[in-house]
Amino acid sequence: MATSRVGHESPSTKRKATQGKGNQVQRNLKTRHVSMIALGGCIGTGLFMTSGSTISKAGPGGGLVAYAAMGLMVYFLMTSLGELATHMPVSGSFATYDAKYVDPALGFAMGWNYWLNWAITVAVDISTAALLIQYWLPDTPGWVWSLLVLVVIFLINALTVSTFGETEFWLSLIKVLTVIVFLVIGFAMIFGIMYRPAAGLHNFTYKDAPFVGGFPAILSVFLVAGFSFQGTELIGVTAGESEDPSHAVPKAIRDVFWRILLFYILSIFVIASLIPYTSPHLLGASEGNIAMSPFTLVFQRAGLASAASIMNAVVLTSVLSAANSGAYAATRMLYALAHEHYAPRIFGRTTRHGIPLMALAATTVVSLATFASSIFGQRIYMWLVAASGLTGFIAWIGIALSHYRFRRAWVVQGHKVSELKYHAKLFPLGPILALVLCLVVIGGQNIEAFVTWNWQEIGVTYISIPLVLALYLGYKIKHHTKIVPLNQMDLTSSSPEFESRTEA
Numbered sequence: 183m184a185t186s187r188v189g190h191e192s193p194s195t196k197r198k199a200t201q202g203k204g205n206q207v208q209r210n211l212k213t214r215h216v217s218m219i220a221l222g223g224c225i226g227t228g229l230f231m232t233s234g235s236t237i238s239k240a241g242p243g244g245g246l247v248a249y250a251a252m253g254l255m256v257y258f259l260m261t262s263l264g265e266l267a268t269h270m271p272v273s274g275s276f277a278t279y280d281a282k283y284v285d286p287a288l289g290f291a292m293g294w295n296y297w298l299n300w301a302i303t304v305a306v307d308i309s310t311a312a313l314l315i316q317y318w319l320p321d322t323p324g325w326v327w328s329l330l331v332l333v334v335i336f337l338i339n340a341l342t343v344s345t346f347g348e349t350e351f352w353l354s355l356i357k358v359l360t361v362i363v364f365l366v367i368g369f370a371m372i373f374g375i376m377y378r379p380a381a382g383l384h385n386f387t388y389k390d391a392p393f394v395g396g397f398p399a400i401l402s403v404f405l406v407a408g409f410s411f412q413g414t415e416l417i418g419v420t421a422g423e424s425e426d427p428s429h430a431v432p433k434a435i436r437d438v439f440w441r442i443l444l445f446y447i448l449s450i451f452v453i454a455s456l457i458p459y460t461s462p463h464l465l466g467a468s469e470g471n472i473a474m475s476p477f478t479l480v481f482q483r484a485g486l487a488s489a490a491s492i493m494n495a496v497v498l499t500s501v502l503s504a505a506n507s508g509a510y511a512a513t514r515m516l517y518a519l520a521h522e523h524y525a526p527r528i529f530g531r532t533t534r535h536g537i538p539l540m541a542l543a544a545t546t547v548v549s550l551a552t553f554a555s556s557i558f559g560q561r562i563y564m565w566l567v568a569a570s571g572l573t574g575f576i577a578w579i580g581i582a583l584s585h586y587r588f589r590r591a592w593v594v595q596g597h598k599v600s601e602l603k604y605h606a607k608l609f610p611l612g613p614i615l616a617l618v619l620c621l622v623v624i625g626g627q628n629i630e631a632f633v634t635w636n637w638q639e640i641g642v643t644y645i646s647i648p649l650v651l652a653l654y655l656g657y658k659i660k661h662h663t664k665i666v667p668l669n670q671m672d673l674t675s676s677s678p679e680f681e682s683r684t685e686a
Contacts (some may be wrong), residue, residue, distance in 0.1 A: 183365060192299040215347030217434045218354040219416055219507055225357045225445055228410025231310065232498045233450060234457070234464035234476040236403040242385060243392025244400045248407040249450050254443040255413045255619045258612035259578050262585035264435035268428050270674075271587075273514040276577055277522060279584040282672055283591070288665045291653035292580040293519045299573035300512035301545050303412070305552035306635060307505035308332050314498040318491070328553055331502065336546050339509050342535045346510055355505035360496045361445050364477055367484050368452030377484060385458045394459060404623040405572065410446065412574040415581065416507055419514050432604045449477075456480050507649030509545060516541035572627065573646040575620045582617040585632065586610060591671040 236245040251437055263275070272278050281289025283577045311331045312324035338349050367376075374380025386392045393400070417434045453476040457464060463479055477637055517538035520530030529541040536682055592599070599605050606612055624647070631639035657663065 183298060212344075212347065215223050215344075215351055216417065216431065216436060218351040219347065219510075225354070225361070225413075225500060225504075228406070228412075229361075229446060230477055230490050230500055232406050233410065233446075233453065234479075236456070237450070237454050237459050237476075238464035239395065239402045240399040241394030241459050242451075243404065245407075245450050245454060246301075246447065247393075247656070248403045249410070249446050251619065252404060252407040252411055253446060255408075255578075255616045256414055256618045258606075258608070259581050260414055260417065260435050261606035262613050262616070263417060263581050264431050264604050265602060265606045266581075266585055266588060267417065267431045267595060269602060271428075271431070273518050275300045275518075276415070276584075277515065277518050277524065277578055279588070281400065281522060283584040283588045283666065284580075285658070285663055285665045286661065287654050287658035288580065288583075290524045290657040291650050292577060293515055293522070293524055294653055295573050295650050296577045297512050297515045297519065297545070298397045298548075299412075299577060300515070301548040302552050302573075304332075304335070304505050304508045304512065304545070304549040307501050307508060307685060308335075308549070308553055311498060311501045312504070314501065317373070317494045325553075330592050331505065332546065332550060335502070335505050336507050336542065337417065338506055339513060339542050340537060340539060341365060343537065346506070350503060350506055350510075353499055353506065356496060357500045358445075358504065360477075360493070360500075361449060364480065365444075365448055365452060367486075368449075368480055371480075371484055372452065373454050381456050383455055385455055388458050389460065391459055398629070401623070401626045402628075405575075405627050408575060408623060411442070413504065413507060414510075415577065416511055419511050428603045435604070453477075455481065456483060461647075485553055493561060509542065509549070512545040513538055513542040515545060572624060573650075575624050576646055576650055579617060581611040581619045582620070586613040586617070587666075587668065587671070588673070592673060593666040594668045595671070595673060597673070619632075636660045 197372075233245075233249075236248055240248060266279050267275055270278070277289045277293030279289075280292045308331045309324075312327040315327045316322065316324055339346055370376040371381045374382075381553070395402075417431055457476060457479055461479075464476065475493070477497065478490045478493045481493050501659040516525060516529045519525035520527055520538075520541070529538065529544060531540055532538050585606065589599075589606075592602070624644075628639055628643040630636075631643060
């Protein structure tokens with residue numbers, strides 16, 4: 183077995199080796215940073231704001247099914263990513279894995295797709311932040327607050343990576359504590375422990391509940407549920423800057439399942455129990471009325487009027503965290519694309535602190551341009567959610583494909599699974615199930631638009647697909663790439679492109 187195991191080096195040795203070369207990121211993220219970054223990336227806009235729209239569209243039962251199915255899929259995806267990231271920890275992991283284990287053209291397409299996904303998501307988050315601030319200052323222009331938030335996000339990411347990690351750690355900790363308090367108060371209201379009379383579970387049988395609209399309605403909210411989970415794959419991106427990826431990544435992966443269960447399933451259950459699916463406030467979440475989040479509504483129903491304002495501040499904090507981690511993910515992906523020769527080499531340059539400043543600047547410019555287009559209509563918010571959510575599913579397809587082919591090649595070339603630092607459970611069921619669910623969700627997102635031939639809706643929903651296909655086929659035709667045969671696949675734990683980084 184001709185492998186050079188990165189994980190066998192000490193963290194200090196790896197860090198010194200990294201810092202000794204030009205134009206490289208630095209391994210300064212601690213294990214607690216990696217865990218909280220993964221958590222912070224997936225707890226934000228989706229859970230605190232748009233979760234209410236899933237209940238209003240599919241009913242309480244439908245909302246729970248959608249989040250449970252997406253949660254299971256994400257868990258399998260993260261175990262797949264964990265196996266890949268511990269074997270070869272690099273920044274911008276998806277593009278590298280897709281290129282090495284599937285097809286260089288796929289690495290090119292998926293890398294640019296993922297960068298665009300997070301650049302758009304940052305714009306969505308800063309728009310949401312402005313709406314939350316206007317909860318207190320309704321007469322102020324929202325665009326001013328959005329620009330201010332974008333500047334703050336840029337400055338945090340322009341400092342050292344440890345500064346980013348520490349900021350994300352404390353922002354994510356606020357989310358964790360908030361969700362715990364929310365669940366305690368919510369269950370107290372449901373069972374009448376602190377608040378009487380007990381709210382009970384009658385909202386689960388109210389009118390057409392628990393399943394409103396049947397399976398088509400559940401399928402239609404899969405995208406919203408999936409968007410909520412996007413960010414968990416940041417575990418793979420941070421592996422390239424983790425002090426000890428062989429320990430930090432598996433720990434973060436192990437925590438994913440319990441976080442999904444606690445923060446999403448239980449939160450959706452509490453919201454569905456306390457707020458009927460016919461509530462106009464839940465519908466408001468899908469029409470840009472983000473300031474009235476389901477979490478705020480629950481606190482108000484508990485009689486904690488002042489706590490509603492505090493909750494709004496917490497939601498704002500979570501959005502800042504999501505934007506912060508999104509800017510980080512997009513920047514590292516563009517940096518990786520440059521070092522893989524998929525993007526201009528200038529984006530691969532770093533400061534003396536290991537920050538890809540030019541990649542960060544380019545990401546910020548695209549986020550700013552996306553935000554500028556959103557100020558011309560209220561519906562643009564959900565359009566952006568749909569567009570960025572779909573590109574996220576496409577990125578997940580890339581993770582499932584690369585892991586499936588990596589594991590098969592690993593065995594074909596005579597290796598044993600026990601040799602891997604971390605191995606995904608239930609292979610090959612995990613990546614296959616994740617792949618199938620991603621394809622089903624992508625295909626079924628807007629069937630009604632095809633029935634009525636609403637080209638505008640079709641374009642908004644599925645625009646990411648022709649973009650990725652154009653990138654893939656364009657690169658494939660130009661460079662005559664082929665799918666990498668299993669017996670010829672490079673399974674070493676280092677990437678030649680990343681080991682031979684030269685200054686532009």
